Amino acid sequence: MKNRLIKGEREKVELRNVIAKDRDAIISSLVNLVRFRSLKASPDGPGAPFGRGIADALEHTLALAKSMGFQTRNVDGYAGHAEYGAGKDIVAVLVHLDVVPAGGEWTFAPFDGVISDGKIYGRGTEDNKGPAIASLYALKALKDTGIKLSKRIRIIFGCDEESGWDCMKHYLAAEELPSCGFAPDAMFPIIGSEKGIAHFDLSRKFGPPQGGGVWVKELRSGDRTNVIPATAVATVVVLPEKRAAVAEVARRFAQGKEKINVDVVEHGLDTLEITLHGVAGHASLPHLAVNALTHMIVLLSSLDLAPGASSDFIRFFAENVGYDYHGTLMGVGLADEVSGKLTLNLGVMDLNEKGATAQIDIRYPVTCKFESVRGPIAERAAAAGLALDRADDKEPLYVPSDHELIQKLAKVYNAETGLKPEVISIGGGTYARAIPNAVAFGPVFPGQVELAHQKDEYMTIEDLMMLTRIYAHAMAELAV
Template sequence: MDKILEQLFSYIDSHTEKMIADLGRLIRIPSVMGEAEEGAPFGKYPAEALAEMLKICEESGLSVRNIDGYVGTADFYPTEKIPELGILSHMDVVPAGSGWSVPTFELTEKDGKLLGRGAIDDKGPAVAALYAVKAIKDSGVKLSKNLRLIFGTNEENGSADLAYYRKKERLPEMLFTPDGSYPVINTEKGMLRISYSAKLSDGIVSICGGSVVNAVPEYAEAVISGAKVDLNKYNFDGVTLSSETCGENIKITAKGKSAHASTPESGQNAVTALIAVIADVCGDSALSALSEMFPYGETDGYSAGIKCSDELSGGLTTVLSVIGAVDGVLEAKQDIRFPAGKTSGEILALLKERSDRAGLEMRADMISEPHHVPEDSEFVRKLLSVYELVTGENGYCVAIGGGTYVHDTEGGVAFGAEFPGDENNMHGADEFITRESLVKNAKIFAAAIYTLCK
């Protein structure tokens, strides 16, 4: 191996305790989104975590800037030299939730695991990136290109931090975020959120199901009047149906299994099962049309007329995820992840045609085009070769249905910090990164920076 890389890796090995101590300084700040304050657009604590990170960077000899509490930057060279490489991480975290066996906002080390909210998402990777830069700086290695660490504060709630930054200045041409997984995520499907509305017939007293548009709904219920119900005639594998009499009315419930909308085939959709039942029992035309477009068990959009796939990113997936009714008008919401080779316009045109035919009024609530960086670009090839060099594993590109932090950037990819097959309880109780993985990440980033900027 290159002598310089050996030197950088041994620096990281001998500074691991300090790196973990700095991670502890960040985990201690409960940087969950809160009420906006002066200089703290996403609440007090995300801004405080950003300020702490910039302090650590300044102590490490980097040139830091705080951009109005939205984003912070730390540059390798204190000059006006425009950074050509950017490493993007974030200081905000998701709420604590319940079920922790150790304090949520304190770093606890146990059996080689570093536990605490933000350990893997994304404070650990951010600190690993910083130590990669420190290794290069403190070893006196010269770079011909400048590089910038970029710390956001709103990744978990819509990435308004990055939108602000991009309005103010350009992102570096080479950009990666250790807020996804290895080897390299270069393709992210496009995303659409659609609403449908239609008038319901009188026999339906109420109907509701699902709580968020980006998940397979696990529960749905409806109250109907003036109809007889025999639930034994319906069979939806994985969904439990039940009914009870409420005075004059009958309440029907469906229980299935939740899953993320980017992998709907692993869930069991309570809403589509319930719609099929109620459409049949009540003979309601709006629900029948909806059920025809979204039959239970189908996640590829075939009956909605939008099924498609390509080699780059695989097949389209979709979930009818939320249903409700106000004043006799049905409202249903759908999440779609479409292949990178398509545009939102193509999918929307197909859907419009199909829903017009079904008598449903359709509206697009959110449109996000696919994101793709060519696998054979020099940047991606170099990242993959660094991954192979440090881990000894095979490097390859990955396509996903979800969107990462770099979804709306030009040319950005996700690189780390999860290794294939890793467990880390991200977003859950007892979130952790292993000591080994933290160190390996720092080494990969050091090798990446050196390779891309030398």
């Protein structure tokens, strides 16, 4: 790769003009894609390993790419690609079409693709259907302007990014390995490092409560480990003469706490249903959200809980997680200069009369090892009688700032935005770590609020157009 920009101002102007002419098509394409409920579900026959919604979204996107004149391939419904250009090497743009559940109360229906005040609302507009559409029309702009390329450009459409990445495992086992690329699935300017991602499942079986006190009969919160839960619901049983006092403690819990609401409903003589509302967010950005589950755990542990395994389970998480999202209480409070502090998200819990399960998402610093996280958690779980049912890991990503790929993207970013192209680190995990010589590049601009995994997710039309220009320029620079 030569370290230079597109030849001349004329080519840049031509690219921008072609993209501007496609403005209406770009907008309508994103609206149409948002309307696919591409949520992971059970397999639905050949070509739909992650459910019919995701399979339909993939087929629709590949059909759109084919109509633009690109070579396309559907790899068994796990992933697909659109390709343009010629040459031995492949420059990859790695996007995904699956989304997380909507969650929360939206201003506009999350799968309608409503346009309001210059914004396209819907689940996936930012994460990651907007960047997917921008990338596709960016590639179309290169084709329409006839810019000569020495490499193939391949947009890879993954279908299981929000879960286990089985899409990439299957795709890369069947297809050529790209030589370099970028994933428009984080933020600008350039992501030079991504923290390691560890997921843990803990469980314990219960018997009936022993003795008097408040019995937590049920507790449910969260849909995905990598999403900070916005709601937690607990059903507690208490002596009739103490029910009013417990209800009052629950109602007062929200006092003095920002963005926390508690609702209490009384059932029969001895049962309370407590619902706690927080603010959803991405697991890698806990400081931007309010975890309803951890607040519920702290609330319940403050009550006079009945002796027994279910109460011990709740106290374990109150004592080892609580409000601490940097892992210090769990004994994993790691940090480094490159990527900062570890983050911990208690994302899912399902507790009933027979037992409970909990799921934890951890983003650990790039210079640390997985075992330095797994070891302390396994030790504490064993000491408390909890089973460690799962301990999965995605290793960190680190690309030095002087790498040729980063230098090229930095020049493109500065040329298109006029902003300083800093290299930063994130806790999120992108497809960039799936291939060699890749980094995350956008789509969130500096100073913008991160909307991934949150209610009322949107992308402004102007940002969508800017992304298309940036990605067209970047593809050309990497493939000349």
